[in-house]
Amino acid sequence: MSLRFALLGLLARESLTGYDLTKRFDSTVGFFWSAKHSQIYPELANLTQEGLVTYELVTQTSKPNKKVYTITEEGRAALRAWIDTPGDRRTVKDPLLMRIWVVGMVDPNLALRQLREVSAEYEKRGAALEQAELEARAAGADRPTPDNMGLGAFMTLRCGLLQHQAYREWLNWSIAQLERVVEATAKAGV
Amino acid sequence: MSLRFALLGLLARESLTGYDLTKRFDSTVGFFWSAKHSQIYPELANLTQEGLVTYELVTQTSKPNKKVYTITEEGRAALRAWIDTPGDRRTVKDPLLMRIWVVGMVDPNLALRQLREVSAEYEKRGAALEQAELEARAAGADRPTPDNMGLGAFMTLRCGLLQHQAYREWLNWSIAQLERVVEATAKAGV
DNA sequence: CAGCACATGTAATTTGTTACATGATTGC
DNA sequence: GCAATCATGTAACAAATTACATGTGCTG
The missing domain is CATH 1.10.10.10 (Winged helix-like DNA-binding domain superfamily/Winged helix DNA-binding domain)
Structure with missing residues (x-):
């Protein structure tokens, strides 16, 4: 609705x-x-x-x-x-995380491929977001005054940016984790 | 599907x-x-x-x-x-952000009420997540080794935690922003 | 000359939500 | 006694995706 x-x-x-x-x-x-x-x-x-x-x-x-x-x-x-209506809560569906959830039962290289793919997208989009934030600031959209009609958009943009950064951070960390798993597997395999 | x-x-x-x-x-x-x-x-x-x-x-x-x-x-x-299937992308629906998007055209106090409500929920849930992470670490779920079946769950938990922290950070920042708007309005109104 | 951007719509299908339905046990 | 937890299901409805449908002009 x-x-x-x-x-x-x-x-x-x-x-x-x-x-x-x-x-x-x-x-x-x-x-x-x-x-x-x-x-x-x-x-x-x-x-x-x-x-x-x-x-x-x-x-x-x-x-x-x-x-x-x-x-x-x-x-x-x-x-x-x-x-002013009682807020419906945020919903998320993230098939990547569902795949990671079961990473223990599959070849970690499969998961790595997916993580790297998503990571590349996020790096690109992250740069665009940072650029957008700079422009918004330059336009004065960050002023917390009642007359500033752009504040709402700026605030949501800021949320997007923070969320995005957190996700990127996690992606990089995850990739590092799985790379270690792959290394350990190679060693054990030899 | x-x-x-x-x-x-x-x-x-x-x-x-x-x-x-x-x-x-x-x-x-x-x-x-x-x-x-x-x-x-x-x-x-x-x-x-x-x-x-x-x-x-x-x-x-x-x-x-x-x-x-x-x-x-x-x-x-x-x-x-x-x-190993080409990944469907993550989808999000966040009515709170939709409300913030248009914050310029309404009484910021309405938005503040919603933000504070969500913030309270997040604080509570954040503590639970941090606790869960500690327990997972204690159980050794964070070891990046091929035999660790709990790694997938730990990785997703970590993602949840980072996302959660970013959102909380944003909530607090947002509340501060809107409080300033309210102050400015009060001053102008007098 | 192939593919993309512009631009709007409908139809068929799949997903997801709310409401209906039932019923014992436990804790306040 | 009243609400919550446990436990499984169906029916009706609303929301969302995929596919179908059409047509021009620009760019590589």
Whole structure:
């Protein structure tokens, strides 16, 4: 039930198309929410019908036409009401950790391959996040003042960064652990 | 599709009932996987039918009877095959962060209430995690040797701990940020 | 000329949640 | 006596993924 609020939340900052929203969900806010376009478009239709958003059809020549969605006053009210609602808890599904859980019963090299793959992704994405934080600070988004509309985005970005760092740290530590296991196995095998 | 592998993974370490599995999913492995009993029981039935697990019916007098599930050799093989499968990525849904994202448009006190509530939970759970890590170390689960069957569980626990610490750190920082906003608002309001 | 970015949608299927259903024992 | 723990299941509903469907223009 909170996809609608995620959409309203994103639209509360800026008007966007369904396509833009989809991109947000797998980049900027991807670390705390995600959704595919096939889920987003129907929900936008619902929100429109309920009057929580409106859209303007923008005709384009060199690209497909698009619908730019804007949150309405009712939409903002609904969002505000939701904020003060007893919070559903965070959920995580991490198949990598599930694989690590059973690492004792498989060739540690298999797990290592997966860890290294994920690690490479995280290194890349980590750099992008750090860059984003610097830019946000430069833009003054970190000022804790009531007029600073960018503070919320900055705070979530900061959370993403800390989480990301912790995960990277763990990845590196894990890789080192399993490398030692592999070494020990090689020695015993000879 | 990976609930089945999560179940097989848990059963690879020890034989458990559906009820036990449910508890694991909202405590020990809860930070990287979760499922309700209504999803678990039918999946156990499927796994039984496919021969990946078997169960033994244990009759009890002072408690309801139970089915203790054990992974089969085929089950272990299926799990091993899955480990080396191209990994689905981690997904997160965090309604708290969604609320923070839009904090600029609401009374920061509302957000503060939510943050403090979550913070209290995290402090409590953090202590439990730290305790668990100490015990695991004492039991030698941290040795990176091929014979150490507990290493996988220790590694995931460590990940949980690091993630948890990062989140707590962020919660405290966030609370401080919003307190400053509230102060600034009070000053301006007078 | 192949593949990607843009852009929006629907249909089929799989996952996951909430609610319904039952029932004994133990601790407060 | 009332709530919690133990224990297993089904049914109804909501949420999410994968696949189907279409079409232009730019870039390598």
